[in-house]
Structure formats: C-alpha cells, structure tokens
Amino acid sequence: MWFNSYSFWIFFVVVLGVYHLFGHRLQNRFLLIASYFFYGCWDWRFLLLILFTTAFDFYAAGRIAASEDAATRKRWVTASVVVELGILGLFKYFGFFLGELNRLLFTLGLEHWEPGLRLILPVGISFYTFQALSYTIDVYRGRTAPCRHFLDFALYISFFPQLVAGPIERSHHLLPQVENPRPRLSEARFREGLYLVLTGLFLKVVIADNMAWLANPIFSSATEDLNGAEVLLGAYAFSFQIYGDFAGYSAIAIGVSKWLGFDLMENFRRPYFARNPREFWQRWHISLSSWLRDYLYIPLGGNRRGEGRTRRNLVLTMVLGGLWHGAAWTFVVWGAIHGLWLATHRAWIARFPSSQNGKGIWWRRGADAFKVVATFHLVCLGWIFFRAESLGQAFGLISALGGEWEVSDFFRTGVSLMLFFLVPWLIFECWMEKKGDSFALLRSSWLVRAALYLYLIFMLLFFAAPTPVEFIYFQF
Amino acid sequence: MKTELKVILSLVFVLLLGEAGSRAFESRLSADVRQMLAFEEIPQEIAEAQAAGQTCVLVLGNSLARAAVDSETLEIGLIEKGWPQPKVFYLAPDGSGVNEWTTAYRKHFPSSKTIRPDLLILVTGPGHLLDHSVRSPEKLSAFLAAPQDRGEIFRDWLTTDSERCRFVLAGVSRLFANRDRVRPLMFYNLVPGYEVTAQRLNRAGREGREESVPAVATANRFRTLLDSLDLPADRVILAGAPLPESYRLPEAVLKATSEWGIAVFDDSAAAEWPSEAFPDGYHMGPSAAGVFTDELLQATFQFEPGVIR
Numbered sequence: 001m002w003f004n005s006y007s008f009w010i011f012f013v014v015v016l017g018v019y020h021l022f023g024h025r026l027q028n029r030f031l032l033i034a035s036y037f038f039y040g041c042w043d044w045r046f047l048l049l050i051l052f053t054t055a056f057d058f059y060a061a062g063r064i065a066a067s068e069d070a071a072t073r074k075r076w077v078t079a080s081v082v083v084e085l086g087i088l089g090l091f092k093y094f095g096f097f098l099g100e101l102n103r104l105l106f107t108l109g110l111e112h113w114e115p116g117l118r119l120i121l122p123v124g125i126s127f128y129t130f131q132a133l134s135y136t137i138d139v140y141r142g143r144t145a146p147c148r149h150f151l152d153f154a155l156y157i158s159f160f161p162q163l164v165a166g167p168i169e170r171s172h173h174l175l176p177q178v179e180n181p182r183p184r185l186s187e188a189r190f191r192e193g194l195y196l197v198l199t200g201l202f203l204k205v206v207i208a209d210n211m212a213w214l215a216n217p218i219f220s221s222a223t224e225d226l227n228g229a230e231v232l233l234g235a236y237a238f239s240f241q242i243y244g245d246f247a248g249y250s251a252i253a254i255g256v257s258k259w260l261g262f263d264l265m266e267n268f269r270r271p272y273f274a275r276n277p278r279e280f281w282q283r284w285h286i287s288l289s290s291w292l293r294d295y296l297y298i299p300l301g302g303n304r305r306g307e308g309r310t311r312r313n314l315v316l317t318m319v320l321g322g323l324w325h326g327a328a329w330t331f332v333v334w335g336a337i338h339g340l341w342l343a344t345h346r347a348w349i350a351r352f353p354s355s356q357n358g359k360g361i362w363w364r365r366g367a368d369a370f371k372v373v374a375t376f377h378l379v380c381l382g383w384i385f386f387r388a389e390s391l392g393q394a395f396g397l398i399s400a401l402g403g404e405w406e407v408s409d410f411f412r413t414g415v416s417l418m419l420f421f422l423v424p425w426l427i428f429e430c431w432m433e434k435k436g437d438s439f440a441l442l443r444s445s446w447l448v449r450a451a452l453y454l455y456l457i458f459m460l461l462f463f464a465a466p467t468p469v470e471f472i473y474f475q476f
Numbered sequence: 477m478k479t480e481l482k483v484i485l486s487l488v489f490v491l492l493l494g495e496a497g498s499r500a501f502e503s504r505l506s507a508d509v510r511q512m513l514a515f516e517e518i519p520q521e522i523a524e525a526q527a528a529g530q531t532c533v534l535v536l537g538n539s540l541a542r543a544a545v546d547s548e549t550l551e552i553g554l555i556e557k558g559w560p561q562p563k564v565f566y567l568a569p570d571g572s573g574v575n576e577w578t579t580a581y582r583k584h585f586p587s588s589k590t591i592r593p594d595l596l597i598l599v600t601g602p603g604h605l606l607d608h609s610v611r612s613p614e615k616l617s618a619f620l621a622a623p624q625d626r627g628e629i630f631r632d633w634l635t636t637d638s639e640r641c642r643f644v645l646a647g648v649s650r651l652f653a654n655r656d657r658v659r660p661l662m663f664y665n666l667v668p669g670y671e672v673t674a675q676r677l678n679r680a681g682r683e684g685r686e687e688s689v690p691a692v693a694t695a696n697r698f699r700t701l702l703d704s705l706d707l708p709a710d711r712v713i714l715a716g717a718p719l720p721e722s723y724r725l726p727e728a729v730l731k732a733t734s735e736w737g738i739a740v741f742d743d744s745a746a747a748e749w750p751s752e753a754f755p756d757g758y759h760m761g762p763s764a765a766g767v768f769t770d771e772l773l774q775a776t777f778q779f780e781p782g783v784i785r
Contacts, residue, residue: 005637005638006637006638006641006642007637007638007641010637010641187478187479187480190480191479191480194480194483213677214677216677217676217677409668409669409672409673410669410672410673410676412668412669413667413668413669413670413672413673414673416667416668416670417663417667417670420667446479446480446482446483447486449483450482450483450486450487453483453487454486454487454490457487457491461651461652461655462655462658462659463658463659466659466677466678467678
C-alpha cells in the first residue's frame with residue numbers, strides 16, 4: 001500500500017473519518033490496529049518481527065528505568081542494541097556477508113558454503129529498528145521517561161505514516177504525542193497537511209517517476225554504449241528521482257500525520273541548495289543524519305578528541321550510514337565518498353576560514369551560487385555509486401563522463417523533458433529558499449496557493465510517468 | 477476553514493470547467509477517441525444499410541485490424557462473389573484486446589436487440605485473444621463498457637484496487653478518463669525528437685517491469701466473446717493479422733474456434749512478409765493490406781450468394 005496508490009487513500013480516508021470520532025485512548029488503539037493492518041498488507045509475517053521488536057524494547061527500557069545499578073542499566077541497553085542490530089544484520093546483511101565470504105573462499109580455492117535459508121527483507125526494518133533503538137538509548141540516557149502503556153509504545157514503533165520509510169522519529173519527540181491528547185483537526189493543520197500531501201504527491205508521481213523514466217535506460221545500458229552527455233543526463237535525472245521519491249514520501253507522511261494530530265520532524269529542506277557537504281546533510285534525510293550524529297558520531301567521540309579523530313569519526317559514521325541504505329559495496333563507497341568529503345571540507349574550512357566581509361552583495365551571491373552548483377555536482381557524483389548495480393558499473397559510468405561527449409537526440413529530448421518537469425518546481429524552491437521558510441506558501445494569499453495547487457493537480461493528472469515506480473526507500 | 481475552503485472551492489470550480497471542456501472537446505484529443513465516439517453510430521448504420529438491401533461486414537479488432545483489412549479490396553471482392561452492395565465497418569479501438577472487443581461488441585450489439593452484422597471478421601495478433609488483465613480500465617469504463625456490464629467488469633475482470641478505482645473515476649469523469657492522452661499530445665508536438673526518445677524510454681521501462689504471465693495460456697474471455705456475438709458460426713471468421721515476425725495463433729484460441737466451428741485464417745500471419753509491408757515496423761501498409769485482404773477472401777469465403785442472409 002504505497003502512498004501513491006489508490007488503496008492507500010481509500011484506507012486513509014476511512015482511518016481519518018473513524019479516528020476523529022474517538023477520544024484519545026481509543027484513537028491510539030484504533031491507530032495501532034490501522035498501522036498493523038497497513039504493515040500486514042505487505043506480508044503479515046512481518047508483523048511477528050515488529051511485535052518482537054516492540055515487546056523486547058518495551059521490556060528492556062522498563063528494566064533500564066527500574067534499575068539504579070549502572071551495570072544493569074548498561075547490560076539492558078547493550079542487549080537492546082545487540083538484539084536490534086542483530087535482527088537488522090540477519091535480515092539485511094546476512095546474504096551480503098555470506099556472498100562476500102563465499103567469494104573470498106572461492107578466490108582462495110576453498111569450498112564455499114551455500115545455506116538453504118533465504119531471508120526476505122521486511123519492509124521498513126531499517127527505519128523502525130533505528131526508531132526503537134532511539135527509545136532504549138534515550139531511556140538509558142535519561143532523555144526519555146519509559147512508556148507506561150505497552151500499546152502506546154507499540155503505536156510509537158508502528159505509526160503507519162512513518163513506519164516503512166521514516167522520518168525516523170525520536171522517542172522524546174513522538175512518544176509524548178502518542179501518550180497525550182492531540183490537537184483536533186484545525187484549519188491550520190488541515191492547510192499544512194494539504195500543502196504537504198499535494199507537494200509530496202507531486203514530488204513522487206511527477207518528479208521522481210518521470211526522472212526514473214529518464215534515468216533507468218541510462219543505468220540499464222552497457223557503459224560502453226553511453227557517451228559523457230548521456231551519463232550526465234542520467235546522473236542529473238537520478239539525483240532528482242531520489243530527491244522527489246524520498247522527499248515526496250516524507251512530505252506525505254508528515255502531511256497525513258498533521259491531519260491525525262501528529263507533528264513529525266522535517267526530513268528534507270531543499271537539499272540541492274546546500275553550499276557544502278555539511279549543509280547538505282543538514283538538509284537531506286535529516287532524521288537519519290541527526291540519528292547518526294546523536295547515536296553514532298557523538299558516542300564515537302564526535303569532534304571532542306582532536307581533528308584527526310574527528311575526521312575518522314566522520315568517515316566511519318558516513319560509511320556505516322551508507323551501509324544502512326543497503327548491503328552492497330556501492331553504498332559503502334557512497335558513504336565513504338561523503339565521509340571523506342565532509343572530512344576534507346572540515347579541514348579546508350579550518351585552514352581557509354571563509355570571509356566574505358567587505359565583499360559586495362553580487363560577489364557573495366555569485367560565490368554562493370558557485371558553491372551550490374559545485375556541491376550539487378559532487379552529490380551527483382555520489383549518486384552514481386548509489387544507483388549503480390556494481391562498483392564496476394559506477395566506475396564505467398564515471399570514465400564515460402570523462403570520455404567522448406556527443407549531444408545526441410536522446411540527450412536533447414531528455415534535457416527538454418527535465419526542464420519541463422523540474423524548472424517550475426526549482427523556481428518554487430528558490431522562492432522558499434529566499435524566504436528561508438518551508439511553509440512560505442501558507443503565509444501567502446489564498447489565490448497564490450490555489451494557483452500552485454492547480455498546477456500540482458494538473459501535473460498529477462496529466463503528467464504522471466508512463467510507468468509508476470515504487471518508492472526507492474521502501475527497500476532500505 | 478474559510479480561507480482553505482476558498483482554495484478548495486476554486487480548485488473544484490476549475491476542475492469542473494476542465495471536465496466540461498473535456499466533454500466538449502474530447503474528440504480533438506486523438507483519432508482513437510474520435511473513432512470510439514463514432515462506434516455509437518455503427519448499429520444504426522448497419523440497420524439502415526440492411527434495410528436498404530446492403531450486406532454489412534464488421535471488422536472487430538484493434539489498429540492491426542484497421543491496417544490489415546482493406547475495406548475497398550474487401551468490398552470489391554465481395555461484389556465479385558455476388559454480395560449485394562457490401563459495406564464494411566470497423567469496431568477496432570487502439571491498443572485493445574479480447575476484453576475491450578467483448579465489452580464493445582456487447583455494448584453496441586446487445587443481446588436485447590436484433591441488429592447484427594451479416595459477417596464478422598475478427599482480426600487478432602498472437603496474444604490478443606488470450607486471457608490477460610485489462611490494459612486500460614479508463615478506456616473500458618469511459619468508452620467501451622455497456623452499463624449492464626459494468627458490475628461484472630468491476631467485480632471479475634479487474635484484479636487490483638487501483639484498476640477498480642480508475643474504472644470508477646473514469647466512469648464519472650471524462651477529464652480523468654482522457655488524462656493519458658494529454659501528455660503524448662503535448663510532447664509529440666512540442667518536444668523535438670520525443671517520438672524516438674519515448675520509444676527507447678518506454679522499451680527500457682517495459683524491460684524493467686515484471687509482467688504477470690499466466691503459467692498456462694487460456695482463452696476463456698474469447699469464449700465469452702464468441703457467446704456474446706450471437707451469430708451463426710459460419711458468419712464469423714477469425715484472422716491472424718500479419719506482423720513483421722511470423723507466428724501461429726495460440727492453441728487455446730484454436731481449440732475454442734474448432735469447438736464453435738469458426739473458420740480460421742492464419743496462414744498469412746505464419747508467412748514471412750517483407751519488411752516493406754510494415755512501414756511503421758508494426759502495422760501493414762495499404763498495398764500489403766490489399767494483398768492480405770484478397771488472400772483472406774480467397775481462403776475463407778465459401779458462401780454462395782444469398783446464403784448469408
């Protein structure tokens with residue numbers, strides 16, 4: 001039941017209608033049933049896993065909170081981390097590591113082992129596992145009080161709008177909203193929800209799916225059949241595909257949650273307007289990057305133990321962040337590229353502190369524009385590894401970029417289509433960026449809003465991609 | 477919700493305007509829409525022609541049928557065989573198969589009425605008569621389905637919630653039903669090189685998608701179509717439309733035709749045709765269509781003058 005499917009909207013209309021008939025406690029029970037139904041639509045067997053995660057972390061957090069003994073508390077939080085990462089490792093990385101082990105054994109001329117067990121990846125496991133971990137760790141750190149009601153905690157883990165692809169919520173942000181009565185559906189909430197749902201659907205159905213339509217033929221071609229211009233087109237198209245796909249999903253998740261009285265955290269803030277890698281990660285998949293910062297980078301030492309250790313921590317965090325996306329070397333390399341880039345940027349800033357004082361406004365604007373364009377292109381370079389089926393393909397594509405360039409008919413048409421789909425949206429994002437406000441549209445005249453919504457609906461109706469594509473982040 | 481109500485009402489107002497515009501001007505969207513709207517007139521024209529002593533041939537199929545059966549050659553050939561003033565009609569929507577043919581025939585030639593063509597030539601490609609999912613619930617709902625068939629289509633023919641929603645929405649909104657026609661109309665006319673690029677892009681899209689192919693090919697819907705024709709078996713001919721690659725009609729289809737006693741002509745589909753016969757790489761050109769139609773006439777028309785009616 002994807003957010004861009006008719007089934008989801010029928011489901012949601014029913015849920016919304018019934019939900020507002022109830023008081024707080026019944027709302028929670030009803031949302032929990034709806035969430036399990038939503039999740040069970042993929043495969044009912046996945047429910048057993050989410051139930052186990054819920055029960056184990058509820059119990060572990062209870063034991064942590066009940067104990068005054070530091071060793072006991074540490075034992076239970078360690079157990080929670082080991083169990084959660086163990087589940088994630090088993091379902092997500094077991095096949096990968098086994099494959100790599102077999103390859104190594106084969107290279108060494110040894111007999112390899114083929115297990116009879118084949119594990120399917122439960123939808124959204126990476127998201128809810130991290131959300132569950134944030135709870136036990138926060139209880140351990142004393143940032144969150146343990147949840148008193150199991151069913152409330154179960155809803156915190158399985159809340160359907162953000163269950164399968166985030167945003168990855170924190171217990172101290174979402175849990176109080178579960179435990180306490182929520183605001184009714186006011187005009188302000190309805191307006192914000194409508195804006196987020198419409199823009200989210202547009203980003204997914206129009207931008208992401210049409211960019212996938214352009215990018216897929218490039219990434220499924222043999223690299224020797226492509227010239228530099230076509231690879232560049234593919235990289236641009238994929239960069240907007242993944243942005244539209246994931247930012248669109250997040251916007252819809254936040255929007256429908258608004259209508260249910262929940263406020264989820266912002267997950268994307270116009271990432272392609274970032275001027276450096278640090279800013280990029282403050283704008284891209286914010287819930288994951290801040291999770292990695294709080295639960296991995298800082299515990300590793302963060303920036304507290306000298307520059308060398310800081311850079312090592314950055315690279316390590318980003319490599320593991322890359323691996324979080326999937327069990328493949330392409331993701332590891334993608335993470336490493338970002339880690340090294342962040343570390344290099346940090347070193348650069350330390351050595352050449354930016355000083356634009358005394359420079360004219362046009363100089364500053366020009367410099368910022370250059371930084372935005374440069375950052376975007378380096379991000380695109382990373383996306384080639386992210387999207388490629390193998391490291392060989394990624395290197396092949398990059399070498400094609402440095403090879404022959406020919407402006408073919410395919411390239412020309414592709415660029416025309418990209419401009420058609422992207423320019424109006426980028427102008428709108430430029431306007432939001434200038435205002436520094438993701439909800440600037442809601443503070444403008446209703447006529448402006450109606451005009452934009454009309455454009456979005458027009459595009460959704462007439463310019464959806466010929467082939468709908470499933471959400472990329474569902475597989476992570 | 478006063479402010480947002482204004483936003484929503486203005487959206488609804490513009491969408492209603494769009495709906496009215498779509499209903500008024502939908503025939504300008506594509507030749508396919510024009511021909512589907514014109515299907516409404518076929519039964520009346522057949523009734524009038526038959527009343528005037530003419531014989532009527534209905535060609536049922538899709539664009540392959542329109543391209544392969546040359547009406548002029550067919551009419552001349554029938555006159556030579558002694559048929560009085562033959563007239564050819566096409567019930568052949570684009571991109572259609574057995575689902576669309578069944579429902580379109582039932583809509584325009586319902587069992588409650590007696591109007592029937594004198595001869596029906598059903599022209600198919602290799603897989604069009606095998607059971608498959610509905611390709612366009614929108615087209616089926618807005619143009620081809622009879623009101624009495626809608627319940628059965630919704631319940632039994634459509635398999636996913638998405639298909640059912642699209643079927644219902646297209647039944648109430650022409651704006652929704654015709655939405656897929658706007659994109660090609662605009663891009664083919666405004667984006668240089670779009671036609672060639674779109675073929676490459678769509679090919680890649682199809683290759684990446686897993687089609688659910690039944691383990692055993694069945695032709696149950698074809699049997700439903702044969703039942704719905706309400707014509708004697710000797711007034712129905714099944715012809716395989718020639719394609720750039722030769723083929724034979726599927727076994728499941730041939731089994732049904734032998735049970736119903738229908739004449740089948742697929743020698744031409746099994747023959748190797750030169751590539752010049754298919755100017756666009758798929759549909760027959762006019763001169764090849766003349767040859768095919770003539771072969772069809774020689775091979776299958778064993779009727780004596782006057783026997784038909």
